Amino acid sequence: MGPRRNRLASDPGWCRVPERPLEALFREGALAWERLRSSRPVYRFTFGSRLPAVVGKFFTGGPGFTSVDRGLLKEYRVYRQAPAWGLNGSGCLPRLLGRYLPAGLGLLLEDIPGPDLDRYLAGAADAHGFRELCPKLEKLAGLLAFFHSRPVPSKPTSHRPGWRYFHKLLGQLQTAGLLSGEESEALKAAGSAWEMVLPQYPDTLVLVHGDATSTNFLFPENRAVAIDLERLGLGDRLLDLSWVAGEIKHAWGWRFHNFAGSEEAIGHFFRAYFEALEAGAALADRILRLNPFYMALAELRIARNGYLSWEYRRALIEEAGRCHVGGRRLA
Secondary structure (H helix, E strand, O other): OOOOOOHHHHHHHHHHHHOOOHHHHHHHOOEEEEEEOOOOEEEEEEOOOOOOOOOEEOOOOOOOOOHHHHHHHHHHHHHHHHHHHHHOOOOOOOOEEEEEEEHHHEEEEEEEOOOOOHHHHOOOOOOHHHHHHHHHHHHHHHHHHHHHHOOOEEEEEEEHHHHHHHHHHHHHHHHOOOHHHHHHHHHHHHOOOHHHHHHHOOOOOOEEOOOOOOOEEEEEOOOEOOOOOOOOOEEOOHHHHHHHHHHHHHHHHHHHHHHHHHHHHHHHHHHHHHHHHHOOHHHOOOOOHHHHHHHHHHHHHHHHOOOHHHHHHHHHHHHHHHHHHHHHHHH
8 A cells, every 4th residue: 555645735625524623634644743832822733754744723712703813814815815926836935735614723734844033043142153044034035025026016105004003012012011101202202203204215015924023934945934924915115124123133132132233134134135136226225224213113012022021121122212313313
């Protein structure tokens, strides 16, 4: 008898049959499962050496019950839309295998082996680790350049979403007790001049990942793969680029206690992006001039995380303020 065909990998319709998907997984030969780090129930199912592993994302309550569950519905729609954006078969996304809503399985994907960007950022303190990080930043820059060049309707960017998000973050940090009212007003004042600067550098909307954190990019087989796609859609490219820059800044601040030490890696990432996109001088100038504003948003966003120490969260907020003030002088 020859090897069993991997119906999970070859037939997305398997999960439409009226049976529990976990039973189907184990009937296909799943040997083990493990829960992965996520805000929702996500499990990797392994089949030994003869079949590839798969990842299942499950609802917490039911389709549409919570914002997390609505995000899972959105992510499934993104995967179905991927061919229209030219993403299908590109190797930059996991392959969609299906879903089974009655049993709470919102998404079944091929498993992508390989470490994430966070793994390389964690080891970048010494020269060897930095040399390992740089090619990964280049791969990530190429992936984002590919996303940003997908065929989408030509519409102008607006600074208003970023500006509203800035004020939302300040409110959240003040509610958390990380900012006094006086400190919040000082940050608003530091950022207010940007409201006049941002419209001076127009661009067109592109397809953005929308949640470009260090755990959402994997590096198998000398390529970059994007995961957690629920926010994929039209947006300003700086929402991706400056999020990555903010993650790099955070990695140096949190792990190495040296925010300024991140600048070489951030510069390497931007140069790789400009090269991959073949960006003209005007676009490169826009990105570099506006990055301080958006990177500060990324730092404020990270400062909301309760697993970080209180002192470090405060340090991130202070760094964001310096970024706003210093970057505005450059702009």
